[in-house]
Structure formats: C-alpha cells, structure tokens
Amino acid sequence: MPQRILLDRPLSWRQVADVALGAPLALTNAAQARIGAARSLVDSIVLKGLRAYGVNTGVGALCDVVVTQSKQEQLSRNILMSHAVGVGPTLDRIEVRAIMAAAVNNFALGFSGVRPVVVDGLLALLAHDCVPEVPAAGSVGYLTHMAHIALVLIGQGTARLHGRCMGGTEALRAMNLAPLVLGAKEGLSLVNGTPCATGLSVVALDRTVRLLDWVDTAAAMTRANDRRTR
Secondary structure, three states: OOOOEEEOOOOOHHHHHHHHOOOOEEEOHHHHHHHHHHHHHHHHHHHHOOOOOOOOEOOHHHOOOEOOHHHHHHHHHHHHHHHOOOEEEEOOHHHHHHHHHHHHHHHOOOOOOOOHHHHHHHHHHHHOOOEEOOEEEOOOOOHHHHHHHHHHHOOOOEEEEOOEEEEHHHHHHHOOOOOOOOOOOHHHHHHOOOHHHHHHHHHHHHHHHHHHHHHHHHHHHHHHHHHHOO
C-alpha cells in the first residue's frame, strides 16, 4: 500500500506523480482552514452584494452582467456544462488522477474560494479510484478537462469505478456520496487554473525519469555483457 501523502504545503511534482499512481492524499488541518477561510470571503462578498468577477457577474464577454444571488448556483452549474465539451480519446487513469491531485493542491493554497465539501469530493474520487472520463482535446483547451471531472461531482458525466463505466450519479451512489449543488464561484474555480497542464506535465516528467532509469540500466547491462564476451 503506497504511503499516504498529507497535503499542507504545496505538493512536489513527485508527490503529484505518487498520487497519480495510487498513493492516498489527505489534507492537514491547516490546509482545511485555508480552504474554509477563502470560502468565508466569497460568502461575505455574496451577502454584501459586492461586485466580483465570476461570483456575482458573468464570465468572459459577460463580465459586466450582474448575476443575482438566486442565480449564482445556476451560473456555477452552467459554467461546468458549457466547458465540458471535450472530444477525442479519453485520458488514461494516471493522467486524470494527476489532474485531480493538482487541483486539490491548488485549492489547498486557500485562494480559490470553493467550499471544503468540493475538495472533499475530489479527494473521495481519488480515494475510491473513481476516474472521470475526460476527453483529451477540446475547443477551450485545458478548461475542458476539469469541467469533465467536476461533472461527476454534480452527478453528471461518466466515470470508471471498479472497472465499470457508469454515470456520475451512479458512481457517487456507489461511494455513498450525494451529488453536489455548487455555490457561487465554484463553477469558475473548478474549471479555472492550470491543474490540467500541471498534472499532464507531471505524468510526462515521471515517465521520462523512469525511461532514463531504464536506459541507464540497459546501458550498464550492455556494457557488462560486452566485457564478458571479450
């Protein structure tokens, strides 16, 4: 059983790679407190009606459109649905796990404003080795990958669990979890940032290091065999 990784300070690339390969990941109390503090700030903005991008406004070209408090949950959901437009073959298990680990690492810094329950959802997917099906390409680039992952948290999309492909709601039920209803800003926070680029880069780096180790071993064995045949 791989050793559990406790996330307090930012993970190293090797730790992200270890989680991708199956190591358990958990948060320290300090990391949980940072996440909670950032969410309290978002809640305060919502209650006071202060104008903040993606919290109570639209995004992109709609940044000047004010979104009322009653519509902010719908905005978060719409952001996921509109960005989950990936195409092509799906990423493999290790790649998806690396992206999720990188996302949890980002949220643990305490700047994203998601509720702790959202991060707990990602940690649950990792703990149960529930792998959302994530198309490798998309018209909005790296944003599509986290959108497809986050779909499973709200009971949409598809995932592989126990070797079987199933819908998001069924996968959550199998883990004794209920679909999340996203709050203000959470849709934007889930698709924003660079966990995809980070996760895929980590996987590529880890594979490169392993390949170089194999090359060194093969070269050493070839050299030793050459000496014996002389």
